[in-house]
Amino acid sequence: METKTVHKLADVLANTKVYANLPVARLVEMAVQRGEGMMTDRGALNALTGKFTGRSPKDKFVVDEASVHDKVNWGPVNQPITPEKFQVLYQDVMEYLQTKELFVFDGFAGADETYRLPIRVVNEYAWHNLFARQLFIRPSAEELAAHKAEFTVVYAPTFKANPEVHGTNSETFIITSFEQKTVLIGGTEYAGEMKKSIFSVMNLLLPEQNVLSMHCSANVGKDGDVALFFGLSGTGKTTLSADPDRFLIGDDEHGWSDNGVFNIEGGCYAKCIRLSEEGEPQIWKAIQFGTVLENVEVDPETREANYDSDKYTENTRAAYPVEAIPGAVIPGVGGHPNVIIFLTADSFGVLPPISKLTREQAMYHFLSGYTSKMAGTERGVTTPQTEFSTCFGSPFLPLHPVVYAEMLGKKIDERDVQVYLVNTGWTGGPVGVGKRMKLSYTRAMVTAALNGELAKVDYVADPTFGVQVPTSCPNVPAEVLLPRNTWADKDAYDKQARDLANRFIENFQKKFPNAAEIAAAGPKVQ
Known part of the structure; x- marks a missing residue:
């Protein structure tokens, strides 16, 4: 019986054409030459990703290995796959890549050298390798010479899995092995899978070093005051953190250690x-x-x-x-946060445009991760729908979410951080009746929170959501601050507020039945 050859990535790289750590210009040239993308009039490279134009969460797996079996929060987000199935898929991908030209990027995840992870990204496409070079942290010449990858991403977009043989759900796969220190990606051309896979890896590795990993943006003021912005897509996270009067640390992924905050990435x-x-x-x-x-x-x-x-x-x-980004902080490190902003786009129009949270309320809203999908943004969405994404990043959390929430609560206590909930959604009524909160008002409220002006004003408690609402804010009309006052039909507001509060309560009870202490800080329905 013929023994099947065992292929390792090192053997594949040694026996095929490899373009290692090419500069940006060379990668752009090769992507165009190979027909992978088109140059725009401003010099950017535009690539089309085919039928997958976003992540494929149902095709994401974690290898169920002894070292992580008791750590990982298994379920729809972290689907288990056996080491045996992973090994068969790995071997088949290696054999497939032996016939390809490959591109390699060596760099880091984590701007703080104490916690950074040396990574290698191996790509079938030049444009994917360019993406990796722009998104991860690029090494200096000295760092590159001494670089030894501790985690490797192997991305074979044109390889299609066989679910019967490989144990996947479809021809697409995004699989992380913490023991093999490898991420295998295939059957999709969407480049964001690389970025989020490494973020998911960091979401397991960093908490083990007492570092809170966070799906948020971060910036710093002229006086060194650091702010974090959490929020799901469409809430204004990138827009509000890219403030011309402040300096960007990073726009999406951060760690918070005993040293302060650091960007996990080198790009946006x-x-x-x-x-x-x-x-x-x-x-x-x-x-x-x-x-x-x-x-x-x-x-x-x-x-x-x-x-x-x-x-x-x-x-x-x-x-x-x-x-x-002009004035970006390089390397992407800063001190401890003074202010945390949770962003939500409430299309029901009932959450206050800004409110102050206690530590327990911060943990509650962190675990809830609420926003709403607006009618028309997705096929089949004709009325506002609630979306709850735990820790504002549930698809990327290998550990139980309460682990991250408790770390956040501890850090809020230790550093006396002020947390605000900011609604960038609707006022005066739901979608179709009210109108979107003016960006100028939101910017004014965020500015007042960051510069301490909101610490000097009076507050009233929202009767349904329990949060503290300011009665005044510089450059914002007072009537805008209390959402009930902006509705012509007060009874309709009360009904809508109760409805949203119930959605919060039902979501929390379903996901966190054992977190009664945190649940007590949530909305109350009269």
Whole structure:
């Protein structure tokens, strides 16, 4: 009986054509030459990702190995796959890649050298390797010479899994083995899978070092005051953290250690649907040579990008190094946060535009991770719908969410951090009746929270949600601050507020039946 050859990644790299750590310009050239993307009139590279224009959460697995079996919060987010099935898939991917030219990027996740993870990314596509180079932390020449990867991402987009043989749910797979220190990705061309896979890895490794890993953006003021911004897609996280009067630490993934806050990445991954120079000037200017655009409609003649188009998807993206944002903090490290902002876009129009949270309320809203989907943004969504994403990043949490919430509560206590809940959604009524909160008002409220002005005003308790609502705020009309006052029909407001409160309560009871102490800080229905 013939013994099947065992292939290792090192053997594959030794026996095929490898382009290692190419500069940006060379990767752009090769991506265009290989027909992987199109240059825009401003020098960005636009790539189309085919049928997958977002992540594939149902195809994401963690290998059920002895070292992590009792740590991982197994379920729909962390689906188990056996080591044996993973090994068969790994071998088949290695054999497949032996016939390909490969691109390698060596870099880091984690700007704080104490906690950073040396990583290697191996790609079948040049544009994917460019994406990795722009999104992760790029090493200096000295760091590259001494680089030894502790985790490897192998991305074979054109390899399709066989569910019967490989134990996957489809031909697509995103599988992490903590013992093999490997992430295998295939059957999808969506580049964001690389970024979020490493974030998921850090979400297990960092808490073991007493570091809270967070799905948030972070910036710092001229006086060194650090702010964190948590929020799901569409809540304004990237827009509000890219403040021209403050300096960006990072826009999406951070760790909070005993030293302070640090960016896990070296780049930004901004949504660019309906992007305009007037609305988001920093992101607009960051889209230049070396930026990777995903699924943006580009005129084949003029090469002008149409950011208003959703021809391919609403989830159009731009990936660029954080240095492209003026005044970005390099390396991406800062002190301990003074203020934390939780962002929500409440399309029911009942949450206050800004409110102050106790430590327990902060833990409650962190675990709830609420926003709402607006009618028309997704096929089949015709009325506002609630979305609860635990810790504002449930798809990326290998540990039980309460682990992260308790770490957050402890750090809030230790550092006396003020936490605010900011509603960037509707006022005066739900979608179709009210109107979206003015961005200028939201910016004014966030500014007042960051510079301490909201510490000097009077507050009243919201009768349903229990949060403390300011009665005044510089540059914001007082009537806007109390949402019930903005509704013409007060009874309709009360009914809608009760309805949303019940949704919070039902979600929390379902997900966290054993967290009664935290649940007590949630909404109350009279």
